[in-house]
Amino acid sequence: MARNILCLLGLLLIMAGCSSPSSSQTTAETPADSTDTKGETDSIPAPKIACDPIPEPTTIGSAIPIHCQVSDDNTPSENIALSWHIKNSPLPKNTEPGDLSETTATITFTPKAAGYYALELTADNGTAKNAIEVDFSVQESLQIDCQSPAEPVEVGQTIPLHCEIHTSNGTPELHWTLLEGPEGLEAVNLPQKASVDFTPTKNPASKGDRYQFQLSGTLGEVSASDTLAFTVVNTNQPPQIHCDSTGYSALVNQTVKITCEVDDDGKPLLPGDVTLQWDIRLSPDRNLSITAPKTAAPQITPQVPGRYTLELTADDGEARSNILIDIQVESPTAKKILPLGDSITHGVGGLKSFRYDLWKKLIDANYSFDFIGNKNTNDPVNPVFPDYQGKTFDPDHQGQSGIRADTVAANLPGWLTGYTPDIVLLHLGTNDMLQDKSVNSTIEALRQIITSLREDNASVSILLASPIGYSDHNYAVGPGDIDRLETLQARIHTLATEMDTFNSPVVWVNQASGFDPDRDTADGIHPNAAGEEKMAQKWFDAIMTL
Structure with missing residues (x-):
């Protein structure tokens, strides 16, 4: 019995010496140089x-x-x-x-x-x-660095067009392209190398002609390019043009007589000294013709309202000059003006909004107009609008506090069933940025608004504003709102350029420029009296260009 007990104790001692600590990781063989005598160790995974x-x-x-x-x-x-x-x-x-x-x-x-x-x-x-x-x-690497020549460059002057070529290996294929040049200039063929000579021979106007060249290169699958530019002028004194006025106003079917005089180097002209030519640069009347287009005293009789621009060119064979004449033709009926926007257009907290100051300016200019829209009150009630020059304020508008551009875009077709504007004062985007709408979606909403206005009136004039800024002193202005508004203001400028057409002009009105939200607002967002005056002046100036 004792012998059996001793054997059992020996077996227990052997088992205790062979056991290893428990582990959740898998084991691996002990390295060859290991001297561990307690048994196998846990394996260590690879990194x-x-x-x-x-x-x-x-x-x-x-x-x-x-x-x-x-x-x-x-x-x-x-x-x-x-x-x-x-x-x-x-x-x-x-x-x-x-x-x-x-x-x-x-x-x-x-x-x-x-x-x-x-x-x-x-x-x-x-x-x-x-x-x-x-x-x-x-x-392969390829870099092209071009340096524009010193300006100005005179007609007939040979100048070097030079670019530095930087490559990792090999010689690239090069190609010169004329990107910009005076009207009528034929294609310029230049040697395909990094440094070439160029002699401008076209006789430019006194203001100069702008040239821009691009050198492109390819090296294997890599391409690069750079540009250089310069202005070419003619030192010969061009003919001098003097007109009674550069801006005329008229009504439809009224004959406009333009009177100009031309001299050359201060000397009276002899027959044949200078060639005169009038051209139509802008006209909503496709059938417009110029009477006596080769004289200094032409006439036109416009049949369609809108803005007209004529250009007189005087050429003495060595130099030429030109002048633009603008003619604003109105219909006998009043222009219907739609103020379209948010609370800045609506007028809040006892403020009149820019509409009142603009109304007075248009009256002073004897401009025939009618404000339109399905609203005629401010938010929440109208302030006092004093009569001016014996006239009572026209309160009609389409402004709504808190509204965004996408909401206007959705509702505008229905609103337009009640009126058709000739001119639209479009000031939107403030609430879109404050309510975290994206710049892209706001631009698309403005684009849709312009499209709807044109579907209602194909010749509508749209004054598209980059909205006034706001101040972070207002609790509603959050982090990043000012930066996003500044981005929107710049994108609206681009949108106006993209959507401007001959029959339906889109005129960019930079309401943000010169407007100080800390000084020109009542609450950091809505303009005070000084801000309303600034806005009204910019709207007025834009209307006068139509």
Whole structure:
């Protein structure tokens, strides 16, 4: 019995010596140089490696940042050995080291040739290794830097057109293109090299003609270009044109007589000294003709209301000059003006809005007009609008407090069933930015509004405003609202240019310029009396250009 007990105790001692601590990780073989006598140890997994993709294409000589992240839950980062190796390179063997000296997970690599590269990062925690390849393609590099010649350049003066070419290897194919030049200039053929001579021979107007050239180059699959520009002038004194006026106003079917005089170098003209020519530059009347177009005293009789522009050109054979004459033709009936916008148009908190000051300015100018819209009150009630020059204020408008451009776009077709404007004062976008609408969606809403107005009246004139700024002193103005409004103001300028047409002009009105939200508003958003006066003046100036 005692012998059996001794055997059992011995067996228990043996089992206790052979057991190992419990672990949730898988085990691995003990390294060959290990002297652990307690039994098997837990295996340590290989480090994890992840690398960011490299934007392509890259070019020769450019420093390429390679960002990798190495993680190991069991081994401190300082105990992980990192090494880089070039697995593939377009360079011949032995011309580029196979192993790189960098021992960090983030390195900068500068390729020396075009082609395919593969770099390998190895991470070793002393027990296990892991590796990852980072591959990318490298193209030839090409850069073109052009320098514009000194200005001004005179007619007949030979000037160098010079560009610097920077390449990694090889000679690029080059091509010169004339991007901008005086009207009627035939195509310019220049030698296809980086430095050429050019002699402008066209006889420009006294204001000068602008030339712009572009040098383009291709090297393999890589292309680059740059431009240079200069103004060409004629030092010969052009003919002098003197007209009684450069701006006329008339009614439909009324004959407009224009009177001008022309002299050359201060001397009276003899027959044949100067050639005169009148041309129509802007006319809503497609059937308009000029009586006596080759004299200094032409006449026109417009049949359609709108803005007309005539140009007189005087050419003495060596130099020429010109002058523009604007003619505003009105219909016998009053222009219907639609103020379309948000609370800034509506008028809030006892403020009159810009509409009252604009109304007075139009009366002073003897302008025949009628404000229209389905609203005739301010928010919440009308302030006192004093009579002016014996007339009572016309309160009609289409402004609504808090409204956004997309809401106006959705409702405008229905509103237009009740009226048809000749001129629209469009001031929207403030609430869109304050209510976190995107600039792009607001621009598209404004585009839809302009389209709806033209569907109602194909010849409507739209005065499109970049809205006044607001101040962050107002609680409603949040972080980023001012920056987004400034972006919208610039985009509206572009939209006005894009949508401007001959029959339906879109005139950009920069209400934001010169407007100080801290001084010109009552609450950081809505204009005070000074701000309303500024807005009214800009609307008035724009209306007078139509």
